Amino acid sequence: MSSNHSSQKRILITGAAGFLGSHLCDRFIKEGYHVIGMDNLVTGSKRNIEHLFPLKEFEFYFHDVTKFVHVPGKLDYILHFASPASPIDYLKIPIQTLKVGSLGTHNLLGLAKEKKARFLIASTSEIYGDPMVHPQNEEYWGNVNPIGPRGVYDEAKRFMEAITMAYHTYHGLDTRIIRIFNTYGPRMRLDDGRALPAFFGQAIRGEDITVFGDGSQTRSFCYVDDLVEGIYRLLMSDYVFPVNIGNPDEITIKEFAEEIIRLTGTDQKIVYKPLPKDDPKQRQPDITRAKEILGWEPKVSRAEGLKITFEYFKNVVSRSEIS
Ligand code: UDP
Numbered sequence: 001m002s003s004n005h006s007s008q009k010r011i012l013i014t015g016a017a018g019f020l021g022s023h024l025c026d027r028f029i030k031e032g033y034h035v036i037g038m039d040n041l042v043t044g045s046k047r048n049i050e051h052l053f054p055l056k057e058f059e060f061y062f063h064d065v066t067k068f069v070h071v072p073g074k075l076d077y078i079l080h081f082a083s084p085a086s087p088i089d090y091l092k093i094p095i096q097t098l099k100v101g102s103l104g105t106h107n108l109l110g111l112a113k114e115k116k117a118r119f120l121i122a123s124t125s126e127i128y129g130d131p132m133v134h135p136q137n138e139e140y141w142g143n144v145n146p147i148g149p150r151g152v153y154d155e156a157k158r159f160m161e162a163i164t165m166a167y168h169t170y171h172g173l174d175t176r177i178i179r180i181f182n183t184y185g186p187r188m189r190l191d192d193g194r195a196l197p198a199f200f201g202q203a204i205r206g207e208d209i210t211v212f213g214d215g216s217q218t219r220s221f222c223y224v225d226d227l228v229e230g231i232y233r234l235l236m237s238d239y240v241f242p243v244n245i246g247n248p249d250e251i252t253i254k255e256f257a258e259e260i261i262r263l264t265g266t267d268q269k270i271v272y273k274p275l276p277k278d279d280p281k282q283r284q285p286d287i288t289r290a291k292e293i294l295g296w297e298p299k300v301s302r303a304e305g306l307k308i309t310f311e312y313f314k315n316v317v318s319r320s321e322i323s
Helices: 019-030 087-092 094-101 103-115 151-171 195-205 224-236 253-264 288-294 302-322
Strands: 010-014 034-039 058-062 077-080 118-124 175-180 209-212 218-220 243-245 250-252 270-273
Touching (some): 019 224, 077 103, 077 224, 087 094, 103 151, 118 224, 195 253, 209 253, 224 243, 224 288, 243 288, 250 253
Parallel strands (some): 034 058, 077 118, 209 270
């Protein structure tokens, strides 16, 4: 039975139709919240949340958060997860990427202030740029090229942290900042250009696997359920400084490609393509803070997470081949 009484917590999740946003909607519905999902569907897909449409605990607002945001009624929490988040996407729509991180964040901070809502932003490991410190802890300020191809994303996210902290300091707004490291799982877009969906798509379709550079660059991949748990715990905590959430299990991109070839049981070969400009050479979260403050650490191994994700992508590829 649904509880539509006034004590029910109400949460606004922007980027609700995206990979992370849609998993967050599921989680907060499960926790008994009234969830308002907002998205302009530029990179998100209704398919990720269509299972929620019949629920009266869920509402969907088709809206671009860079324009004034109006939500009637009370709001207890706002999670700002709207943004293109893959290098291919933010190269295609650089201005929107800058706007959603800056103007969008400003609008939502105004809304949070008006509603006295707790405000959590999705920041990113990208704010560390091509890091000179390894693994990256929250005290590191980063090494970002502001005018490089990734600058539109990295600087928007850095601005987002700055303005969020300013609202906390000057307006006493209750804020949280999470720095998300590479995350994967069902509902990632097959064509978003990221390594993981690219490799799965290529392996399943019987194409060569495209590794950029010599594949010696590293990443550390976190399964989406672990990330969502970290976000939930941070939101419920009283900690206002940035917290890294990610899986420290680091791997080179070449080894990662080989892992996916083995898992999919294909014998695709790896072909090497030029490394994109400013592609970080290494990335691994230092999660000491998350462990100490949130009692959080990832639980899902890459082997388990990749198996679940493979099943998802197999279905997506067969669906797209039929239609
Ligand atoms: N990458 C690759 N082949 C691809 C797509 C990406 O080798 O088809 C590389 C990319 O250059 C980067 C790593 O894989 O070094 C992770 O890329 P992704 O876009 O997934 O995430 P990000 O660079 O934002 O961490």
